[in-house]
Amino acid sequence: MGKLGVIIVAAGKGSRMGTAESKQYLQLGQKPILVHTLQLFQNIHEVNEIILVVGGNDVERCTGYVQSYALSKVTHVLAGGAERQDSVRRGLGALERDTEWVLVHDGVRPFVKREHVFECLVKAQDRDAAVLAVPVKDTIKIVDTEKRIQSTPDRRSLWAIQTPQAFRLSLLQEAHERALQDDFMGTDDAMLVERIGTTVHVVEGDYYNIKITTPEDLPWAEWILLNVRGEGQQ
Ligand SMILES: Nc1ccn([C@@H]2O[C@H](COP(=O)(O)OP(=O)(O)OP(=O)(O)O)[C@@H](O)[C@H]2O)c(=O)n1
Numbered sequence: 001m002g003k004l005g006v007i008i009v010a011a012g013k014g015s016r017m018g019t020a021e022s023k024q025y026l027q028l029g030q031k032p033i034l035v036h037t038l039q040l041f042q043n044i045h046e047v048n049e050i051i052l053v054v055g056g057n058d059v060e061r062c063t064g065y066v067q068s069y070a071l072s073k074v075t076h077v078l079a080g081g082a083e084r085q086d087s088v089r090r091g092l093g094a095l096e097r098d099t100e101w102v103l104v105h106d107g108v109r110p111f112v113k114r115e116h117v118f119e120c121l122v123k124a125q126d127r128d129a130a131v132l133a134v135p136v137k138d139t140i141k142i143v144d145t146e147k148r149i150q151s152t153p154d155r156r157s158l159w160a161i162q163t164p165q166a167f168r169l170s171l172l173q174e175a176h177e178r179a180l181q182d183d184f185m186g187t188d189d190a191m192l193v194e195r196i197g198t199t200v201h202v203v204e205g206d207y208y209n210i211k212i213t214t215p216e217d218l219p220w221a222e223w224i225l226l227n228v229r230g231e232g233q234q
């Protein structure tokens with residue numbers, strides 16, 4: 001396998017969480033959420049380097065985490081951009097030139113399982129682009145601005161997309177360049193690859209790989225830490 005780089009994006013403001021401290025720095029058990037996420041990838045042998053993208057005012061604090069938690073694979077701590085996509089693009093620019101594969105992961109998804117990371121990577125190595133996802137459990141409706149239901153997509157074709165998202169690096173770079181040229185903004189990296197005509201494959205993960213987004217996710221995250229990860233108060 002060629003070199004594997006990981007971009008952890010953690011430059012968001014956490015406005016939906018509404019806490020004074022950005023959500024990626026909230027304590028989960030004994031460590032900040034972001035540190036849990038970083039340790040997951042630090043402990044994957046196949047990962048060559050980790051690029052950590054954070055808010056402009058948080059570079060120093062995160063450089064401190066890299067030292068105090070011995071996150072030796074983190075080679076760069078960079079300031080991100082206004083949107084997630086800008087943060088990923090900055091991360092792409094920092095990867096070692098001979099990197100062949102890249103995983104993009106949200107700093108606020110601390111519970112992804114190793115086996116799912118590997119399954120996603122293996123699929124990408126076979127097909128160039130793969131993302132973790134889970135089948136949607138609810139019935140989803142398309143609703144207009146007046147809150148009137150317009151249609152009901154067939155649930156069997158709906159998946160909730162997660163991270164990591166794994167790509168051949170040259171493909172993701174091209175997708176980001178084209179999005180920038182076209183002034184296109186997407187909410188995940190797969191969207192950018194889809195729009196340049198490359199098929200992105202879905203790998204089924206699990207429902208514990210939550211993106212900690214709103215306040216009710218916090219007690220759920222504590223429960224997962226204790227009962228799924230078995231970490232208790234470590
Ligand atoms: N400009 C941005 C926006 C988001 N992110 C990161 O992308 C991930 C997923 O984004 P989300 O959960 O939406 O985080 P926030 O943007 O912080 O949340 P909100 O939209 O509620 O402000 C997070 O790890 C977040 O830090 C980023 O690196 N740069």
Ligand SMILES: C[C@](O)(CO)[C@H](O)COP(=O)(O)O
Pocket residue numbers: 084106160161162163187188189211
């Ligand atoms: C990338 C992502 O986590 C996949 O679910 C999601 O699209 C991020 O979106 P957000 O609007 O930044 O929460």
